[in-house]
Amino acid sequence: SAVISQKPSRDICQRGTSLTIQCQVDSQVTMMFWYRQQPGQSLTLIATANQGSEATYESGFVIDKFPISRPNLTFSTLTVSNMSPEDSSIYLCSAAKTVGAYNEQFFGPGTRLTVL
Amino acid sequence: AQSVTQLDSQVPVFEEAPVELRCNYSSSVSVYLFWYVQYPNQGLQLLLKYLSGSTLVKGINGFEAEFNKSQTSFHLRKPSVHISDTAEYFCAVSDTGGFKTIFGAGTRLFVKA
Numbered sequence: 001s002a003v004i005s006q007k008p009s010r011d012i013c014q015r016g017t018s019l020t021i022q023c024q025v026d027s028q029v030t031m032m033f034w035y036r037q038q039p040g041q042s043l044t045l046i047a048t049a050n051q052g053s054e055a056t057y058e059s060g061f062v063i064d065k066f067p068i069s070r071p072n073l074t075f076s077t078l079t080v081s082n083m084s085p086e087d088s089s090i091y092l093c094s095a096a097k098t099v100g101a102y103n104e105q106f107f108g109p110g111t112r113l114t115v116l
Numbered sequence: 117a118q119s120v121t122q123l124d125s126q127v128p129v130f131e132e133a134p135v136e137l138r139c140n141y142s143s144s145v146s147v148y149l150f151w152y153v154q155y156p157n158q159g160l161q162l163l164l165k166y167l168s169g170s171t172l173v174k175g176i177n178g179f180e181a182e183f184n185k186s187q188t189s190f191h192l193r194k195p196s197v198h199i200s201d202t203a204e205y206f207c208a209v210s211d212t213g214g215f216k217t218i219f220g221a222g223t224r225l226f227v228k229a
Binding site: 041048092109 | 148158159160167206210216219222
């Protein structure tokens with residue numbers, strides 16, 4: 001399995017500022033992802049964090065707003081830039097690891113962000 | 117590309133009654149299917165998953181789901197629910213590379229005494 005930790009667990013930020021969320025996995029993983037869960041909503045995939053190269057963003061998400069880094073096989077960061085109240089969400093880090101013939105996906109506890 | 121439709125946004129049920137949470141998916145390739153549970157103010161927990169083999173999958177907390185390829189469904193069932201089962205349940209699908217999981221909108225199960 002893979003245990004994922006995220007920092008910070010929650011934060012309250014002012015509009016116009018930026019916040020960087022860190023994700024640490026306790027073992028090397030194949031893939032890392034970032035999801036957003038807006039209040040009362042499901043999880044939406046923001047991007048796939050690629051090691052050593054630019055992240056792959058889903059439709060509706062752009063690098064300028066959500067820059068992502070993945071310097072190695074166990075760590076990634078997501079920055080929420082120039083925040084507005086609409087960015088208030090839970091941001092979840094996820095990692096996929098090969099277990100037998102299957103790439104199993106694990107989720108972190110999430111970072112609860114409130115933008116005032 | 118894959119997509120997931122959870123047919124019920126809310127399901128109220130009395131304690132000890134059976135429950136079924138419905139999920140349909142669409143995909144042009146073979147898929148893996150999952151059910152996750154999210155208790156209030158907590159993270160996601162995997163309930164069960166279908167990878168291959170038997171179409172009836174048993175998970176934690178007495179839940180089970182049946183994969184029906186012809187109907188592209190993966191409904192979640194429990195024969196007798198408890199108050200503690202009150203939570204949000206998410207159906208999810210990924211391709212068999214398991215590289216990207218797409219979630220349904222969620223079903224809020226509310227168990228009443």
